[in-house]
Amino acid sequence: MAEVLVYVDHVDGTVRKPTLELLTLARRLGEPVAVHLGPGAEAAAPVLGEHGAVRVLAADAPEFADYLVAPKVDALQAAVAAVEPAAVLVPSSAEGKEIAARLALRIESGLITDAVDVTAGDEGPVVTLSVFAAAYTTTSRVTTGTPVITVKPNSVAPEAAQAAGTVEELAVSFGPLATGTKVVSRTPRESTGRPELTEAAIVVSGGRGVNGAENFAVIEALADSLGAAVGASRAAVDAGWYPHSHQIGQTGKTVSPQLYVAAGISGAIQHRAGMQTSKTIVAVNKDAEAPIFELVDFGVVGDLFDVVPALTDEVTARRG
Numbered sequence: 414m415a416e417v418l419v420y421v422d423h424v425d426g427t428v429r430k431p432t433l434e435l436l437t438l439a440r441r442l443g444e445p446v447a448v449h450l451g452p453g454a455e456a457a458a459p460v461l462g463e464h465g466a467v468r469v470l471a472a473d474a475p476e477f478a479d480y481l482v483a484p485k486v487d488a489l490q491a492a493v494a495a496v497e498p499a500a501v502l503v504p505s506s507a508e509g510k511e512i513a514a515r516l517a518l519r520i521e522s523g524l525i526t527d528a529v530d531v532t533a534g535d536e537g538p539v540v541t542l543s544v545f546a547a548a549y550t551t552t553s554r555v556t557t558g559t560p561v562i563t564v565k566p567n568s569v570a571p572e573a574a575q576a577a578g579t580v581e582e583l584a585v586s587f588g589p590l591a592t593g594t595k596v597v598s599r600t601p602r603e604s605t606g607r608p609e610l611t612e613a614a615i616v617v618s619g620g621r622g623v624n625g626a627e628n629f630a631v632i633e634a635l636a637d638s639l640g641a642a643v644g645a646s647r648a649a650v651d652a653g654w655y656p657h658s659h660q661i662g663q664t665g666k667t668v669s670p671q672l673y674v675a676a677g678i679s680g681a682i683q684h685r686a687g688m689q690t691s692k693t694i695v696a697v698n699k700d701a702e703a704p705i706f707e708l709v710d711f712g713v714v715g716d717l718f719d720v721v722p723a724l725t726d727e728v729t730a731r732r733g
Contacts (some may be wrong), residue, residue, distance in 0.1 A: 416500035420512065421461065422504045426453015428460045431504040431611050435564055435570035438531045439644040440574060441562040443499050443539055446470060447522075447578075448492045450485055451477045454580055461582045462578020465569060470495070470583040470593075481594040482508060487513040488585045493520055495583070498559060502531070502539050505563035507527035507609070513563045522558025529568045529669070529690060530549060538562065547689035559576075566612045567669045582666055610642045610659060616688070618644035618661055621676020622698065622717055626654040633674060633722050642690075644668065646678050662687040676717040680705025 417439040420565035422429045439445035440667045445467040446606070449457055454471035461469050470492050476484035478515060489512065503513040505527050517614045528703075530541035538560050555561070565643035577673065587723055610616065616640065617633040627642075636643045645655040647662050661668055663686040680696070689708065696705045697713045706712045713720050 416446045416467075416496050417443045418489070418496060418498040418501045419445050419447050420489060420501070420509065421447050421449040421453070421457065422506065422509065423449065423453060423457055423587070425451075425463050426456035428457050429504075429609075430508075430571065431564070431566045431715055433460075434566065434569050435502045436461065436466055436503065437569050437572045437574075437674075438564060439500075439502055440465045441531065441533050445576070446492075446498065447495055448489060448583070450488050458578045458580050462576050463573050465513060465574040465576050466578050467576045470578045471577055471580050472583040472585045473586075474585065476587055476591055478597055480592050481596065482512050482515065484585075484587055484591045485512055487521065488583065488589050490519050491585045492583055492584060493559060498533075500560040503561070503563045505565045510563050515563050517558075517561040519556055521559075522561055525553055525555060525557030525559045526563045527667075528562050528564045531564065543690045547686070565667065566668055567614065567671065573692040594657055605643075607636060608640070608642045610644060610661075611666055613642035613668070614670050615639050615641035615674075616644050616661070616668050616670045616691070617641045617674040617676065618646065618678060618688070619649055619676050619680030620646035620653075620684070621631060621648040622679075623649060623654060624677075627717075629655055631718065631725075634724045635674065635721050635728070637678075638725045638732070639674075640670075640673075641672075641674075642670075646681075646684050675705055675709075676721050678705055679703045680708060682692045 419435045436445045444467045445465045447461045447469045448485045449471045468554045503509045525540045528540045540553045601696040617636040644661040645659045650657045662684045667687045671692045675696045694709045695711045696709045697717045701714045
């Protein structure tokens with residue numbers, strides 16, 4: 414059976430959820446082979462094996478931490494040469510898309526980014542995309558070389574399928590470009606205890622209707638009761654009510670959670686482009702004519718300062 418490379422997104426060996434989703438998709442195409450770069454491969458191997466990785470190609474070197482993406486591209490290129498895979502799957506993060514693009518260029522292959530589904534086809538993987546602000550769904554196929562595909566988080570639920578997960582050393586030779594851009598400092602991001610926005614299964618977002626930075630506590634309380642991430646519309650972040658890193662929309666982040674709650678968001682096309690592929694959408698807005706109601710599965714016409722705290726109390730009560 415053909416093998417499929419899966420680039421492992423991890424933090425010191427703690428595998429992040431998008432990688433487990435990629436392993437689930439990779440099993441549709443062949444036997445997943447995980448590529449783990451940096452420390453922690455032995456710790457990650459049981460989790461990767463539990464989700465279908467037959468092998469874990471591991472490499473650790475200072476270059477992966479000290480420089481930007483070029484060393485990782487060198488390693489992934491070495492893995493492609495060693496395995497000759499049917500496809501390469503990479504998480505669709507900012508770094509993941511840059512790695513995938515550089516790899517595709519080096520191996521002279523086609524690239525598809527931001528896939529929402531991948532299935533096996535007679536002539537190679539068939540990739541589903543949600544395009545033009547999720548107004549259309551397209552299917553595509555790479556026709557040249559080894560398909561390199563990045564997949565959006567939450568596109569598929571991770572499914573366990575025990576495999577060997579045997580760790581093997583990956584020999585990597587770094588090219589002259591690998592040390593071209595050095596990381597000179599790092600500042601740890603302050604943890605909120607909430608899930609990463611682009612990976613969260615539930616997202617609660619606030620918009621212009623929140624009417625002030627101090628009022629985002631209402632949005633955060635609902636998010637915390639649901640174990641959700643917090644998002645914001647462009648209007649809210651431009652007003653300085655919430656950090657730009659939480660902006661959802663065409664010029665912000667794209668999310669595709671199982672549940673998306675929009676409070677005080679009108680639903681302009683700029684925002685819809687960033688959340689329209691959410692599985693279930695709930696909106697709270699006092700304007701019954703707000704465009705967001707054209708998109709939702711469930712809508713509540715009402716003041717968010719009445720509705721959202723009541724919802725938070727109900728969720729908290731039911732969770733006991």
